[in-house]
Amino acid sequence: MLGKSSLKLGAIAILASTCWAPQIRAGETAIILQSTTSTANSGLYDHILPIFEEASGIKVHVVAVGTGQAIKNAMNCDGDVLLVHAKQAEEKFVADGFGISRHDVMYNDFVVVGPPGDPAVIAGLDDASTAFKKIAASRSTFASRGDNSGTHKKEMRLWQAAGVDPSRASGAWYRETGSGMGATLNVAIGMGAYAMTDRGTWISFKNKGAHKILVAGDNDLFNQYGVILVNPARCANVEAQAGQAFIDWLLSGAGQTAIAAHKLGGEQLFFPNADNSGS
Numbered sequence: 145m146l147g148k149s150s151l152k153l154g155a156i157a158i159l160a161s162t163c164w165a166p167q168i169r170a171g172e173t174a175i176i177l178q179s180t181t182s183t184a185n186s187g188l189y190d191h192i193l194p195i196f197e198e199a200s201g202i203k204v205h206v207v208a209v210g211t212g213q214a215i216k217n218a219m220n221c222d223g224d225v226l227l228v229h230a231k232q233a234e235e236k237f238v239a240d241g242f243g244i245s246r247h248d249v250m251y252n253d254f255v256v257v258g259p260p261g262d263p264a265v266i267a268g269l270d271d272a273s274t275a276f277k278k279i280a281a282s283r284s285t286f287a288s289r290g291d292n293s294g295t296h297k298k299e300m301r302l303w304q305a306a307g308v309d310p311s312r313a314s315g316a317w318y319r320e321t322g323s324g325m326g327a328t329l330n331v332a333i334g335m336g337a338y339a340m341t342d343r344g345t346w347i348s349f350k351n352k353g354a355h356k357i358l359v360a361g362d363n364d365l366f367n368q369y370g371v372i373l374v375n376p377a378r379c380a381n382v383e384a385q386a387g388q389a390f391i392d393w394l395l396s397g398a399g400q401t402a403i404a405a406h407k408l409g410g411e412q413l414f415f416p417n418a419d420n421s422g423s
Contacts, residue, residue, distance in 0.1 A: 174203040175386045178215075178223035180294055181324060183369070184208035186344040186413050191406040196393050202386045210324065212292030218242060218372075221379035224387035226372040229294035234370045242379075243372035248419035249394050250403050251368045254298060256359035257329075257346060258338040266338075270361040276306035283317040285337035286310070289328045290320030294367075299340050302364060342367055344413050369414070371395075394418070 183189060184206055193204050207217065211228040218226045219242050226243065228234060237243045256275055258266065264284040266275040279286055280303075288310070289296040303310050310318040319337065321328045325345045332339035333353045341349075346357065359365075371391050376382040393399045400416035407413065 173201055173383075173386055174205060175224040175383045175390060176222065177204050177206045177390070178218045178226045178228075179206050179208050180211045180214060180228045180369075181208045182229070182295075182342045182345055183227065183414075185325075185348060186406075187408070188403070188406050188414060192399070192402045195402050196390060196399070199398070200386075200389055200393065202389060204390060210289075210291050210293030210295075211297070212294075218374050221374070221381055224374055224383045225390055226374060227369065229367055229369045230297045231368055231370060233294075233297065234372060238372060241377075242375055244375050246370045246372045247391065247395055248417055249369050249371045250400075250414040250416045250418075251366060252414050253343055253360065253367050254295065254340055254365040255343050255346060255357045256338060256340050257332070257355050258358045259336040260354045260356065261336070262358060264338065267356075267358045269359050272302050272359060272362045272364045273306040275359045276302050276308060279338055280306065280308040280310065280313070280317075283313070285317050285319060285335050287328050287332035287335065287337040287339045288318065288320045289325065290322050291324070293324075295325060295340065295342060298365075298367070302340070305364065347408070347411075368417075 189206050197203055207214070207223065209217065211230045211233065214226060214228050215233055215237055217223055218237070226234070226237070227249070234246050238246050256266065256272065264275070264278040264282040266278050269275045288299060314320060319331065319335065321331050325341055326349065329339055329341060329346070329349050330351055331337065333351055333355055371394055373384065373387050373391055374382045376384040395418040400418050403414050403416045404412060
């Protein structure tokens, strides 16, 4: 777990379309990976996929969208493997028969960023629920993704822990963008608002202005990623053998070493913690 010290993570921004569909060449051994955006935006796949593809001969086509959309895509049989960061939703995906089993693969953390004036006076806090209570009590502007992504799901759990229903302030101090992390951060910067983001995306973000990380290091900001094979009994088009080969590699020593080796400016972005038991 993160304990009370913040992780120092980085990211390399890459483009990821929410509606892009991969084009698989005839005769190619390939899988479609439905993925959260943070893993793509951080440059993780640019680092690890060539290693896997060289070792296996299997091409991995990444569809990077919010976790909620990635899960929906997988439920619609539009993928072979799911790699996201909303454990309760992942476990439901498996329990409902859409996935074979779920495995922990790696983690990092979330942070709360805000303007230099810090109207809610949360700078330096390592308790996210206290920070959220203070934001609500001061009616300080907060920009939320509001898109059912893994980040949004985590944010809503933190509001619940704080005893706050932010939907009652929708359109007032609580602003839901319905957009991805980059667009939401742009809104936060433009409005002088607070926002919650994964650390890697924040480090890669180019339009920070005077905003800074104000809250980090709480165990509740822990950000676990899981990987699941889409159930071929539910989706007949699933490349089960190739998909399982990718999962097995991610969980192996070679895959975990590759994940740990992905760094930006000497800073490790993801911390491998493979669970081979399944859940």
